[in-house]
Amino acid sequence: MPDVSIKEVARIANVSIATVSRCINNPEKVTEKTRIKVQDAIRQTGYSPNRLAQSFRRGRTNIVMVVLPSVGDPFFTAVMKGIKSAATTKGYSVLIEETQLNTMTADEIGAMLVSNQTDGIILLASMSPFGTEILSAKSKRRLPIVIGCETISPELADFPSVHIDNIAAAKEATNYLISLGHKRIAMIYGQESSLLTKDRELGYRAAMKQAKLPIDPGWVVEGDLTITGARKATRNLMSHNNRPTAIFCANDEMAIGCLHEVKSSGLRVPGDISIIGFDDIRYAEVTDPPLTTISQPAEEIGERVMYRLCRRIDAGHGTTSSPEIVPHKLVIRQSVAKPAD
Amino acid sequence: MPDVSIKEVARIANVSIATVSRCINNPEKVTEKTRIKVQDAIRQTGYSPNRLAQSFRRGRTNIVMVVLPSVGDPFFTAVMKGIKSAATTKGYSVLIEETQLNTMTADEIGAMLVSNQTDGIILLASMSPFGTEILSAKSKRRLPIVIGCETISPELADFPSVHIDNIAAAKEATNYLISLGHKRIAMIYGQESSLLTKDRELGYRAAMKQAKLPIDPGWVVEGDLTITGARKATRNLMSHNNRPTAIFCANDEMAIGCLHEVKSSGLRVPGDISIIGFDDIRYAEVTDPPLTTISQPAEEIGERVMYRLCRRIDAGHGTTSSPEIVPHKLVIRQSVAKPAD
DNA sequence: CACAAGATTGTAAACGTTTACACTCAGGCT
DNA sequence: AGCCTGAGTGTAAACGTTTACAATCTTGTG
Numbered sequence: 001m002p003d004v005s006i007k008e009v010a011r012i013a014n015v016s017i018a019t020v021s022r023c024i025n026n027p028e029k030v031t032e033k034t035r036i037k038v039q040d041a042i043r044q045t046g047y048s049p050n051r052l053a054q055s056f057r058r059g060r061t062n063i064v065m066v067v068l069p070s071v072g073d074p075f076f077t078a079v080m081k082g083i084k085s086a087a088t089t090k091g092y093s094v095l096i097e098e099t100q101l102n103t104m105t106a107d108e109i110g111a112m113l114v115s116n117q118t119d120g121i122i123l124l125a126s127m128s129p130f131g132t133e134i135l136s137a138k139s140k141r142r143l144p145i146v147i148g149c150e151t152i153s154p155e156l157a158d159f160p161s162v163h164i165d166n167i168a169a170a171k172e173a174t175n176y177l178i179s180l181g182h183k184r185i186a187m188i189y190g191q192e193s194s195l196l197t198k199d200r201e202l203g204y205r206a207a208m209k210q211a212k213l214p215i216d217p218g219w220v221v222e223g224d225l226t227i228t229g230a231r232k233a234t235r236n237l238m239s240h241n242n243r244p245t246a247i248f249c250a251n252d253e254m255a256i257g258c259l260h261e262v263k264s265s266g267l268r269v270p271g272d273i274s275i276i277g278f279d280d281i282r283y284a285e286v287t288d289p290p291l292t293t294i295s296q297p298a299e300e301i302g303e304r305v306m307y308r309l310c311r312r313i314d315a316g317h318g319t320t321s322s323p324e325i326v327p328h329k330l331v332i333r334q335s336v337a338k339p340a341d
Numbered sequence: 342m343p344d345v346s347i348k349e350v351a352r353i354a355n356v357s358i359a360t361v362s363r364c365i366n367n368p369e370k371v372t373e374k375t376r377i378k379v380q381d382a383i384r385q386t387g388y389s390p391n392r393l394a395q396s397f398r399r400g401r402t403n404i405v406m407v408v409l410p411s412v413g414d415p416f417f418t419a420v421m422k423g424i425k426s427a428a429t430t431k432g433y434s435v436l437i438e439e440t441q442l443n444t445m446t447a448d449e450i451g452a453m454l455v456s457n458q459t460d461g462i463i464l465l466a467s468m469s470p471f472g473t474e475i476l477s478a479k480s481k482r483r484l485p486i487v488i489g490c491e492t493i494s495p496e497l498a499d500f501p502s503v504h505i506d507n508i509a510a511a512k513e514a515t516n517y518l519i520s521l522g523h524k525r526i527a528m529i530y531g532q533e534s535s536l537l538t539k540d541r542e543l544g545y546r547a548a549m550k551q552a553k554l555p556i557d558p559g560w561v562v563e564g565d566l567t568i569t570g571a572r573k574a575t576r577n578l579m580s581h582n583n584r585p586t587a588i589f590c591a592n593d594e595m596a597i598g599c600l601h602e603v604k605s606s607g608l609r610v611p612g613d614i615s616i617i618g619f620d621d622i623r624y625a626e627v628t629d630p631p632l633t634t635i636s637q638p639a640e641e642i643g644e645r646v647m648y649r650l651c652r653r654i655d656a657g658h659g660t661t662s663s664p665e666i667v668p669h670k671l672v673i674r675q676s677v678a679k680p681a682d
Numbered sequence: 683c684a685c686a687a688g689a690t691t692g693t694a695a696a697c698g699t700t701t702a703c704a705c706t707c708a709g710g711c712t
Numbered sequence: 713a714g715c716c717t718g719a720g721t722g723t724a725a726a727c728g729t730t731t732a733c734a735a736t737c738t739t740g741t742g
Contacts, residue, residue, distance in 0.1 A: 005728055016692045021730060031690065051458040053728035056397035057697060063404075063436070063458075071421055072623070077413040084439065093458070095404070095436050098425065117392045117404075117434070227627060260627035282413075286568060286601035288629040346698055357722045362700060372720065394698035398727060 004045045013041035024049065061119055064309060065095045068124040069194075069225065073253060074281035075298055076124055079148060082302020083122065090310050092119070099125045120144035120309045123159075125194075144312035148305035149296075150196045160312065160321045162305045164328040166196060169294045170203025170248070172330055173276050176292075177246045178211045180338045182274065186219035186244035188233045188254050194225070200250045200278065216242050223254045230257030238265050245273060245339040252277040252284050255291055259335065270337035280331055289334035296328050345386045354382035365390065402460055405650060406436040409465040410535075410566065414594060415622035416639055417465055420489060423643020424463060431651050433460070440466045461485035461650045464500075466535075485653035489646035490637075491537045501653065501662045503646045505669040507537060510635045511544025511589070513671055514617050517633075518587045519552045521679045523615065527560035527585035529574045529595050535566070541591045541619065557583050564595045571598030579606050586614060586680040593618040593625050596632055600676065611678035621672055631674035638667050 010017040015034055022029050023038040030038075041047075055061045066083060068076045080094075087094050095118060123145060147161035177185050187204045190197030201220070208215050218240050223233040230249060234257065237244060247262075249255035255277030262273050269275055269289060277284060280295035304324060351358040356375055363370050364379040371379075382388075396402045407424060409417045421435075428435050436459060464486060488502035518526050528545045531538030542561070549556050559581050564571040571590060575598065578585060588603075590596035596618030603614050610616055610630060618625060621636035645665060 003728095007728080017729085018693080018731075019691060022691085025730080029690075034691080050728055052393075052397045052400065052402065054730085055458075056393045056699090056727090057729040057731095059393065059697080061393065071412065072415060072418040074413060074415075077418070080412055084437075093436050093438075095434050096425075097434075227623060256624065256627055260629070263629065282568060283597065283624060286597055288601070288604065344698095348698080358699085359701075359723080360721060363721090366700080370720075375720085391698055395700085397697090397729090398699045398701095400727080 003050075004047045005050065006047070008045055009038065009041045009047045012044060013038045061117060062091055063093045063095055063118045064120045064122060064306075065097060065118040066122040066124060067097045067099060069099055071096060071098055073225070073251075074283065075251065075253075075279040075296070076149075078281070078298035079124060079302040079305075082299035082304075083306045084302075085299075086303040086306035086310075090306070092306075092310075118143075120146075120313050122305055122309055123147045124149050144309055146305055146309045146312060148301055150194075158321050160308050160324070162301050162308060162324040162326065164296050164301075165325050166199035167203040167206065169278070169296075169328040170200035170250075171207040172203075172328075173248055173278065173294050174204045174207035175211075176330060176332075177248065177274060177276060177336065178207065178213065180274070180336065182246040182339050183213055184216070184219070184242065184244040185213070185246045185248060186221070186237050187248045187250070188221055188223040188230055188237075188258060189250045190223065190225040190254075192222065197225070197250045204248055216240070216244075218242070219244055223249070223257075225251055225253060227253055227257035227260075230254030231261040234258045234261035235265075238262065238267070246336070247273060247275050249275065249277050252279045252281045252291060252293055255293065255335075256283060256287055259287055259291070270335055272340060274336040274339070276336055284331075285333065287335070292333045292336040293331050294328050295331045297326050301326055344391075345388045346391065347388070350379065350382045350386055350388045353385060354379045402458060403432055404434045404436055404459045405461045405463060405647075406438060406459040407463040407465060408438045408440060410440055412437060412439055414566070414592075415624065416592065416594075416620040416637070417490075419622070419639035420465060420643040420646075423640035423645075424647045425643075426640075427644040427647035427651075431647070433647075433651075461487075461654050463646055463650055464488045465490050485650055487646055487650045487653060489642055491535075499662050501649050501665070503642050503649060503665040503667065505637050505642075506666050507540035508544040508547065510619070510637075510669040511541035511591075512548040513544075513669075514589055514619065514635050515545045515548035516552075517671060517673075518589065518615060518617060518677065519548065519554065521615070521677065523587040523680050524554055525557070525560070525583065525585040526554070526587045526589060527562070527578050528589045528591070529562055529564040529571055529578075529599060530591045531564065531566040531595075533563065538566070538591045545589055557581070557585075559583070560585055564590070564598075566592055566594060568594055568598035568601075571595030572602040575599045575602035576606075579603065579608070587677070588614060588616050590616065590618050593620045593622045593632060593634055596634065596676075597624060597628060600628055600632070611676055613681060615677040615680070617677055625672075626674065628676070630676050633674045633677040634672050636670045636672045638669075642667055 006017045006020050010020045013020065015038060019030065019034060020038055023035055027035060064087065066080065071077065084094055121143065145159050147159050149163050150161070174185060185208065187201060189201045205215065219237070221233040221236055223230040230253070234247070237247065238261070247258055249258050255275055259269055259275050262269055262275065267273055275291070277291045277293035279298070280293045284291040284293050304326070308324070347358045347361050351361045354361065356379060360371060360375060361379055364376055368376060405428060407421065409421070412418065425435055462484065486500050488500050490504050491502070515526060526549065528542060530542050546556065560578070562574040562577055564574040571594070575588070578588065579602070588599055590599050596616055600610055600616050603610055603616065608614055616632070618632045618634035621634045625632040625634050645667070649665070
């Protein structure tokens with residue numbers, strides 16, 4: 001049985017195609033008798049509506065796109081989990097695009113936004129290069145966009161967003177190190193372009209300033225959010241003549257790389273160097289030593305951001321666009337101790 | 342400027358809509374003069390074709406769906422990377438579905454297969470429960486499906502697939518332990534339902550048999566492919582009265598959990614217990630000690646499987662469906678040593 | 683019993699493309 | 713000049729839905 005359309009069902013059930021359509025979409029508008037007739041015909045033919053035609057007619061695909069830095073990052077996959085679970089209950093499928101992969105140029109993403117292949121977009125990556133692209137796309141066709149995890153750049157300010165208070169969280173992490181007596185505290189941040197990372201750096205600097213601790217410029221290094229990037233950054237830190245006693249990493253992925261590198265340089269963690277991460281990915285508790293880190297409610301962020309998107313899709317731009325701040329938490333494990341000296 | 346359709350462009354360029362369409366899709370069938378006229382009109386109006394209408398008309402979405410056990414698993418995300426890179430060069434978007442998440446029932450996946458929202462499917466999860474669903478869907482509408490990583494179950498035998506030789510690889514891993522003198526070798530496998538895991542167990546058993554080493558039934562335990570599952574399994578193994586000297590884990594994720602559990606029980610790796618993993622995820626080299634494991638060319642598998650799918654989509658079912666075996670490699674790091682006794 | 687009102691169903695248009703087919707027109711041939 | 717060819721273009725149908733509107737049926741009421 002090849003393509004069976006609504007017409008065939010109508011013929012078999014001996015009703016009009018309109019009735020079949022109503023049977024499926026507004027069953028309450030149809031007599032029980034005909035409903036049964038039609039359902040029988042549907043079963044008989046194995047009919048299922050052509051989604052392409054539906055999408056076309058309704059102007060809705062029930063697909064949303066999520067743009068993230070990397071599907072490999074356990075933190076973002078945790079967020080994805082929340083997104084997908086919400087998406088499923090709302091009847092959406094999820095299309096994934098990575099920015100890291102360079103798989104799509106700004107133009108292509110822009111094109112995707114415009115050519116309504118998707119009903120809405122969740123941005124988990126700041127994508128500064130895409131900023132303008134998005135804005136122009138948005139004005140062309142008011143495509144619902146919401147932003148997750150990232151603090152929003154001024155140009156995107158009128159999009160709804162869901163995230164923790166990155167500045168406060170980073171401050172808390174740094175303060176924890178300070179409270180234990182650390183004075184020489186380094187930080188490995190992400191890419192220059194990442195706002196999220198910028199905020200965490202801001203928090204770190206604020207905490208240091210408040211404690212009146214100086215920051216050696218050589219202590220603040222870029223790690224591009226990957227293990228390998230962090231290892232390289234850590235090597236630099238280790239060879240620094242004014243070596244820090246603690247390192248704050250802007251995400252756990254980097255903290256894992258950092259941890260490994262410190263240990264393989266012969267130093268002990270936390271004996272010689274304390275390390276604190278960010279995100280609380282699931283590997284954080286099985287590192288050696290288990291990682292002290294800032295925990296984000298990743299899955300919850302995902303759910304909320306998806307529900308927020310749904311509201312945008314349904315209600316248009318009438319909805320509020322104020323940022324939604326979710327709580328973070330300092331999780332104390334064993335990678336941080338008092339400084340030796 | 343709201344929705345501008347091909348009609349508007351035609352009006353402005355003073356040609357028929359057919360000509361506009363041809364200008365876009367078959368520029369060579371149109372005079373240079375009209376081509377310029379039309380392109381001007383397109384620029385002027387900011388027109389971009391309605392993808393929904395295109396999809397509907399052409400019966401093609403240029404979207405493929407990949408079904409995997411969990412987006413969180415670094416191995417599968419590595420495969421995804423390959424898939425996405427190939428997909429992009431071929432002009433496809435990628436839709437992700439997880440089986441683990443239970444986000445979709447078999448019925449829903451079946452429905453998705455049938456209602457041609459996607460042009461094809463890549464299965465990275467064996468999904469035994471979906472087997473029949475898929476088959477029926479396949480017969481209803483010959484939807485291109487290819488299978489990656491998994492060995493294929495008999496019922497899916499006529500689908501193309503790309504994977505390593507899991508049996509041989511597991512055998513190699515086990516033989517490596519045996520060659521170092523281990524005699525009491527345990528295995529933590531995945532879910533019962535996972536064929537992939539079944540094959541690895543087969544390889545393990547074959548190697549043990551060949552070496553004439555007995556397998557204590559208590560040595561072969563289920564770990565459901567997650568860190569926590571593996572930790573639980575490891576605790577069982579540790580408390581076994583005939584404790585193994587080496588543990589073969591069916592994936593690295595579990596090996597990481599296993600490693601952590603062994604160490605926190607006070608035993609040393611590899612001093613007291615050797616651990617070998619499978620997949621060579623990126624965390625494998627930063628564990629303590631770095632993990633000896635079987636490496637799979639994950640990204641390559643992803644690319645190949647995607648290209649294979651493209652061929653299926655283009656050529657229909659005429660294409661070959663023989664499995665494509667890619668090479669694996671034993672990566673020796675430091676989690677395995679000679680047994681103490 | 684007739685009629686109004688409301689519930690149910692049918693008719694047909696519309697969504698924006700692509701494409702088979704028909705048509706026009708220029709230029710080269712006999 | 714008439715004819716043929718082929719390139720370029722236009723006309724109109726088709727894809728499978730949804731839905732406004734019209735038509736019909738049912739039911740309750742005067």
